[in-house]
Amino acid sequence: MTLFLTLLLFFCQFFIGFGVLVRLKFVESSPKLLTAGLSMILGMGISSLGVFVEELVRIPLSLTSILIVNLLLLIAVSFPFSNTFFSIKEYFSNPLKGIKPYGVVTLTVVLFFMFISAWLAFYSPVLSVDAIAGPDLVAKYALEQGTMASSVFYDLEGNLGNQPFYAPYITLMQIQFRAVGNPFGQVWIPVMALAFIGVLYAKMRSQTHGVIAGFLTIAFIMIPEMFFYTTSLLTDYSNAVFFGCAVFMVMDYVNTKELKYLILTSILMGFACFTRIDTIVLAGLGILSTGLYMISKKQNPFTFQKALLSMGSVFIASFLFFFLWNVLYISAYLPVKPSAEDQLYITLFDFGKVMKNISEINEKLVFDTLYFAYSIPIFGMWLLLNIVIKRSFQPLLLLLWIASIYIGFVLILGMFPSAVIDWTIKRGFFKFFPLLYFFIASSQLSKWLDSKISSWEAK
Numbered sequence: 001m002t003l004f005l006t007l008l009l010f011f012c013q014f015f016i017g018f019g020v021l022v023r024l025k026f027v028e029s030s031p032k033l034l035t036a037g038l039s040m041i042l043g044m045g046i047s048s049l050g051v052f053v054e055e056l057v058r059i060p061l062s063l064t065s066i067l068i069v070n071l072l073l074l075i076a077v078s079f080p081f082s083n084t085f086f087s088i089k090e091y092f093s094n095p096l097k098g099i100k101p102y103g104v105v106t107l108t109v110v111l112f113f114m115f116i117s118a119w120l121a122f123y124s125p126v127l128s129v130d131a132i133a134g135p136d137l138v139a140k141y142a143l144e145q146g147t148m149a150s151s152v153f154y155d156l157e158g159n160l161g162n163q164p165f166y167a168p169y170i171t172l173m174q175i176q177f178r179a180v181g182n183p184f185g186q187v188w189i190p191v192m193a194l195a196f197i198g199v200l201y202a203k204m205r206s207q208t209h210g211v212i213a214g215f216l217t218i219a220f221i222m223i224p225e226m227f228f229y230t231t232s233l234l235t236d237y238s239n240a241v242f243f244g245c246a247v248f249m250v251m252d253y254v255n256t257k258e259l260k261y262l263i264l265t266s267i268l269m270g271f272a273c274f275t276r277i278d279t280i281v282l283a284g285l286g287i288l289s290t291g292l293y294m295i296s297k298k299q300n301p302f303t304f305q306k307a308l309l310s311m312g313s314v315f316i317a318s319f320l321f322f323f324l325w326n327v328l329y330i331s332a333y334l335p336v337k338p339s340a341e342d343q344l345y346i347t348l349f350d351f352g353k354v355m356k357n358i359s360e361i362n363e364k365l366v367f368d369t370l371y372f373a374y375s376i377p378i379f380g381m382w383l384l385l386n387i388v389i390k391r392s393f394q395p396l397l398l399l400l401w402i403a404s405i406y407i408g409f410v411l412i413l414g415m416f417p418s419a420v421i422d423w424t425i426k427r428g429f430f431k432f433f434p435l436l437y438f439f440i441a442s443s444q445l446s447k448w449l450d451s452k453i454s455s456w457e458a459k
Contacts, residue, residue, distance in 0.1 A: 002181030012070040017043030019077030022087045024260040037198035045271040048172035060146030063179045106214035113221050117190040120231040125184050131233040134163025139174035153336040165338045167235045168325040169275040186233045193230040196241040203248050204441035209450040216437045225371040235276045236427035242272035244434035247401050266314045270321035282408035283318045287311045289400040357413040360421050379436040390444035398439045
């Protein structure tokens with residue numbers, strides 16, 4: 001029964017996301033793999049939000065109510081049903097069309113690593129101290145008492161850190177997958193990771209040859225610290241997934257000016273801010289840099305008014321998601337509040353501390369290969385070669401987002417006393433790597449290699 005209910009929940013989440021993409025007319029114009037991955041990711045986010053709305057209106061959380069809200073969401077996004085059923089039929093026709101031998105190799109390697117991740121997530125208990133004393137604990141009490149605002153906050157008052165207060169998304173996902181009978185709940189993490197790997201590969205494949213995209217995808221999976229987090233119940237991988245997808249969509253919006261990409265950017269960045277509190281800082285910087293890029297780019301620039309309206313809407317959506325949990329729910333629903341003194345830093349503009357933070361970030365994370373192997377040095381070398389050989393910084397918007405993340409982390413270290421390089425910033429670095437590898441795939445140097453490989457294939 002647990003297997004059936006787990007598959008039913010995944011089914012609902014996938015087609016909730018698929019239904020949204022159908023409504024936005026995204027499916028017919030996008031690669032199937034991109035649609036599949038984005039459907040799962042979007043559906044998981046919307047499903048968690050549906051359960052959160054249950055909590056807000058004080059409907060008791062239970063297996064029945066969770067399944068009902070997912071089914072209602074599925075029905076809502078699938079209407080009118082004739083259009084959705086037609087899109088599903090078209091989508092699943094010829095699923096293997098266009099697969100090349102190098103695609104099979106990439107798929108085999110990806111599935112091998114993801115099998116390991118799924119096996120560990122299913123059979124291993126929750127091991128992270130932050131999760132045990134935070135989201136997983138809140139999820140257990142929520143299912144026992146029918147509410148996230150449970151007695152856990154009274155029973156352990158004075159012994160709780162900030163862990164129960166900062167991870168709404170993974171808490172809501174744990175509630176759902178524990179409710180359907182999974183003993184440790186966390187089986188959804190490798191599924192989300194697999195969906196994102198599909199999105200990343202599809203986006204890179206749209207920019208360069210499949211051999212290059214496959215190599216970069218495998219390199220991404222093998223980042224040591226990130227792979228570990230495909231089995232670990234912490235906010236950081238989920239946060240990187242939503243954030244990365246949002247950046248991909250905002251780039252598509254800037255390139256095409258199509259509304260569907262702006263809507264998806266707003267939703268996905270909103271979920272990124274819902275998963276991790278400090279993301280609102282990074283989102284704000286990235287949105288600002290995108291707006292400036294939109295009005296200053298040489299080809300087909302945006303008017304100031306349109307750039308302000310579009311990027312303003314993305315930030316408002318992001319702030320709304322941030323507000324729902326961090327202000328509304330914590331203030332109005334939870335019986336115990338986190339200490340404000342533990343959340344904000346007093347001396348933000350200390351130049352000496354800023355320089356020290358930059359030095360430590362570079363020493364411990366940028367130039368050290370312990371956690372992220374050679375991903376950052378490879379990106380740096382590729383960027384340099386792209387500039388020297390091809391005289392190009394393109395895609396420049398992607399570099400602006402990468403720079404915004406780095407600057408944001410420096411600011412975060414000066415704003416939150418609980419933020420430390422060895423944990424907070426190290427895990428926050430996950431947001432870099434999808435963008436770094438996508439930049440490599442999208443660069444002029446990769447396009448040159450693409451042409452050489454394609455010419456060789458044609459012989």
